[in-house]
Every structure is written in structure tokens, then in C-alpha cells.
Amino acid sequence: MISDMDTSIIKVNTFGTQLNNRHNMKRILLLTITLAFTALLLSSCNLVDNITGSDDSVDLYPVRIDGEWGYIDKEGKIVLEPEFQNAGDFKNGMAPVRHSWGWKYINKKGEIKVEGNFSNIRPFSGDKAAVQFEGRWGYINKSGSFVINPKFRSASDFSDGRAFVRSINYSSYYYIDENGSRIEAVGLPSDMDYVEESEFRNGRAMVRDGDMYGYIDKSGNTVIELKYPEARPFNDQLAAVRVSDRWGFIDSKGQVEISPQFISVGDFGNGLAPARVNTNSFGYIDKSGQVVIEEQYQQAGTFNEDRAPVLINDKWTFIDKSGNQITSPKFDEVEPFYNGLARVTIYVPVEDEIEENYGYINKAGKYVWFPTR
């Protein structure tokens, strides 16, 4: 225990120095050290009291500390000590971790709840998780029993009650329902390279026949004709489609909601979507098609939890729905907000290589976990 604490204190100092040298952000440094130190104190108190873990309602986030993964809570307090070789997000109270060189699922107390001879596993989506077993993918429930046999070469997470899989003999790709039954449909993707684009959302999935895109419903029926030369999956009840050389949005029945007028668009989220009207930069439009945040970003992502990632001068930050940046643009990579925090990545040059350091910010843009290696 004591040695753990010592290591952690050294760690705080290490990244403190690093930060001093590379960035001129003393305030954040101090804040971070304070936070990290508080976290340390709290977590060591927990250790002393022999209380580890947390109850199920607490949100936990994976962090890497000196190469080992543990979990913090929303305030940046270490809740599960770093002891994993890899760690994924908690979904439905379970997180995939690599521990003792085997993939397992833990609960929020850090207890191993499911282990098997899995060569790969994915986070739970709903009550199921995709696992690779004997070179085949299937789905297990939270007690670790198969609910869909391992009979697929590849398998996506469930989304909207549907998953996209590749048959065991490599011959076909198709959607399955919650029972693992095949759903017949036309125009399905013939690879799994863009799994997110093949997800069911708002009851629709995108299909393609030759050069034309359309949409199917959850029974596999083509409900929006394959007539768009380019299209994007549904998000926030609307889908972006290109008609001629301009993008607009349709609803789940195929009705035009925002007429095609944009050079380029992204997906709707929280009522806003990235769009380029007439410049080389992105702004955001609302569902009436009105520009509500002026064009100014190199790249712009989807709003999630009322924050959207935007790229300015080759660095990422997040904006709120009024367009205010919650931090200066300073991240090399960002992930969407999830339960109030967003994972951010900073590239740190170490000798000849670049090391990715992962941290977390809250919705106010403050670090709750300063990026660590």
C-alpha cells in the first residue's frame, strides 16, 4: 500500500514537470496536482479502510497509469487501482478488462464476474456482449452464458436490437435479431470495415445497391428507396442524404425535412448538425436548417451530452450549444462525452516517438484526470 502511494506521488511530480516544460498552463497544473493528490488521499483512505470499489450507480472511467489500467470516478478519484493490461468502458455495470492475460468482465467493485476462454471481448450493449470464442464470435449475457452461439466470423455490438455479423463460412454478411435469427435484406454491406455506419439507429440501417443508398427497417424491409448517391446513418431522428451535389436531411419515412442545400454535413445530435453552407469551414445548423453556430471549424463532430468536438488549428476542443469553447483547442484526439466526461488524448514526444497520453475533462472543460501514460 505504502509503495503504491509512493509511486503515485512520484507520478504526480513527473507529469507536473513535464507539463511545466511543455505547456504554459500552471493553473491547470496546480489544479491537476491538487485533484490527483486529493484522489490519492481519498483512494488511500479507502485502502486503509479496506473499502475498495464502488456501488453500481457511480460512473467509472478507464485510465492508464504507467501502462496499467484502472478506473476513476467522475471527480477523478481512483476507484479501481491500476492492475489491468487493458480496460474498456463500463456499460450496464460491466466492463471488459484484460487481466492476467485473459479477457474478463468486471463489475464496478472490480470483481471478476465473467471469465471464459475468450480471445477477444467487447463491452456490453444492452444485456448482451459480443465475445470471441474458438475463433468465432457469439454473444453472452451478464452471467457469462451464451445467449447466441459462437457461430459468426465477425460480429458487431447490438444497437437498436440488431447486430451485424459475418457468417461462419465467410460467405455472407447480415443482420441478426436479439435471438440471433437472420434478417433477410437487400443491399447489405459486404464488409465490416465501417461497422458504425451499418448500425441500426432510430429503427433504420443504411443499405447500398451499387452506387445508390437507401434504408431498411428492423425487419429488413426497404423503407426508403435506394436513390441517394451518398448518405449517412440516422441520428437524432434524421439522416443526411446527398441529392445531386447538395446535402439535406430526411426523416425515417423518407420525407425531406431539410432541403438539400449544404456542401457538406455531419450527423444531428442534441438538435444540431455540423454543416458547410458556402465556405470551407463547418458551422452548425438546427433542425429547421438555420445556421445557429457560424462556419469556423476545420472539422466538426456530432453533439452528444450537449457538447460537440471541433477542430481548430489542428487541435481539438469541445463547444457547447451556443458555440462557446469549453477549453482552448489543445487535444490531439477526443472521444464523445459519456456520462459527463470526455476522454482526451495528447501526443507527447518521447525521444523519437510519440506517446499517447489519455485524460478526462468534464463538461466545463476542466481536467478531472490529467493525461497520463
Place this chain on the structure above:
Amino acid sequence: MTYSSKQQLKPRLLSLLLITLFGIVLLTGCDVIDSVTGNNDDDDQNVIIHPMLLNGSWGYITASGNTVMEPRFDLARDVSGGMAAVRNGTLWGYIQTKPAKLVIEPQYSSAGDFEDGLAPVQLPGQLYGFIDESGTFIIEAQYDFAQPVSEGKAAVRIDGLWGYINSDGNTVVEPKYSDARPFSDGLAAVETFDGWIYIDESGNEIINPTFLISDAGEFVDGLAPIETGDGWGFIDKTGSPVITPSFEEAGRFSQGLAWFRDGDYVGFIDKNGEVYIEAQFNEVKSFSENMAAVQMGGDWFYVNKNSKLVSIAKPFDGAESFKNGIARVWQGSDDDIRYGYINNKGEYIWYPTQ
């Protein structure tokens, strides 16, 4: 091609047959003992004993893992008809199961399973006859080859041709067939020069369809697997192909399901010929006690009949069907093979030993 696939199938059909026979024997055996002595469960477990390999020799354990016969044999077979064949050196004898003890000293060069109190055996250099449970020849040694009794009749070969005798040793079907399978559901498949047909207990050739049957299995619940030019299907007792021959391979029904092969993968169909569990396994064993051993990616697991899902996900190098609540599994191969038994939760009741 037909020929080679037929050759492959035979041992499988035979083993399936043995499993059925074993099941029948156990059921009847239990009933008899229960009715005679009013045994409780513990005693039943002593009747149902299983071969176990320990320190290079074979003995027997109960279904709860208690040793009832110390390892002393070079090979030990499953119990059938209350008796089990054991081998030392090149010679076979028999043990009885209750209490477990050697009752017929190893002396036979070949020894079949007991059924109806009779087992086909061959003394070195002699013909096959049938002995009773004390080792006394009841049916004199006179056959080139003999199969165990099934439904009161045994297939025997004389001068290269197969016929059937009853338990008294009387001929019921004259030797005239090039191959013969045991009676089941009152019918037996026999091979003529024009393919396989089925005979009834009097030897009447009652199923002799217009199409050629190139291989045939036993009837279970009114259906038998047959191979035709169009692949494997199932006939009913009128000889009608009620499940159209179309499968690359198929096994006999067990618990209402039969396995079928589609390309590289094996699944299960129900008695209507509908796919019950889609083809997804590399190999399977038949269902028994609601479980079937299935092979995926080189290892064996068990799939549950009701859920259709893999319910024992522990990998084995080999796995056999469940009998009396336990299944024999093994780890390793060749000289390093270790046999164990699991219960239907996948827990070892006998950890694999060598």
C-alpha cells in the same frame, strides 16, 4: 465417393447403436433391479459404473466419482446388460457391476456387449458363440462373426453371409445378406446386392423401395437415416422418404433430433425435417439427456437442447454423450490422454487422470 463416405459412416452408426443399446440396457436394468430389491438411489449409482483410467490402468467409478473397482485392466469398456468387458493383454473377460468384481476371467480374443443375458465371444482361434453371465456357452461357437443381441435377435455371419438367430440359438433369418444391422423398432437394415433394405422380425423384406439405398441406419421413433444418390434423408416404416434425401450426411434420431452436415458444418433437424439448430459445428455427437457434445475450432463443448446454446463452454479434447447424468471427456491425446467425467453443469466429478 459414395463408397468412401459409407465406410466412414459405419463406425459412427455402430457407435450410435451401441449408445442406444446401452441406454435400453440401463433403463431395463434399473427397472428390474428396482422392482426386485426396491433399491434407493445410492445403490443405483453402484449399478451404473463407468470406466476410469488411473496410473495407466483401467478401473471403475460410480457416477458420484467413488472408485468401485481399483485400476487393474489394460482396457475397460462401458457397462452393458449389467456386465462390462475388460481386457488384460490380448484377452477379454467380463466384470459384473453389483458388486463390481471380475466374474469371467480374460480368455476371449473378441468379446461383445451383454444383452438379454448373452454376449457374443470368440476364444482364440475359434468361431464365435454366445455365453451367459457365468461364462458358459449357451449358443455353441459356430459363426464367423456375431453381433450383440438386440430386441431378442442377434445378427450372425456364416460362410460370409449374414442372418439372424434368436436368444435360443434358433435361426430366424437365413444367412443371405452381405451386411446386417441390429434390430431396432422391430426392423433391421440388411444389405443385398441391390443396396440396403429392411426386414421385419420374421425376415420379411418389408421395405424395399424403388430407389437405391446405398447405406442405412436403424429406426428410432419410426424414422431411419438412409443414403441415396441425392444424399441422406429419412424413411418411415412404410419406406417412404418422409425427410427428403438432401443432406451430405445425417445421423439417426435421438431425443427427437438428428444431426445433419451442410458443407463444413453440422447442425440438427427435427422430425419434420426442419432445421432445429443451424449448421455451425465442426462435428457433433447425438443428443442424450438434453445435451449434445459439439466440436468448434478443434475443441469439444456441450450444447443444450432446449436453449440450443452452448451451455458447457469448457474446452475438451474429446467429449462423449451424457449417460446417467455424467459424460466422459478427455484432455490430451495418444500417450498423454487423460479421461475424466463431468456432470451436466460442466463440473468434474472425476478430474481427468491418466
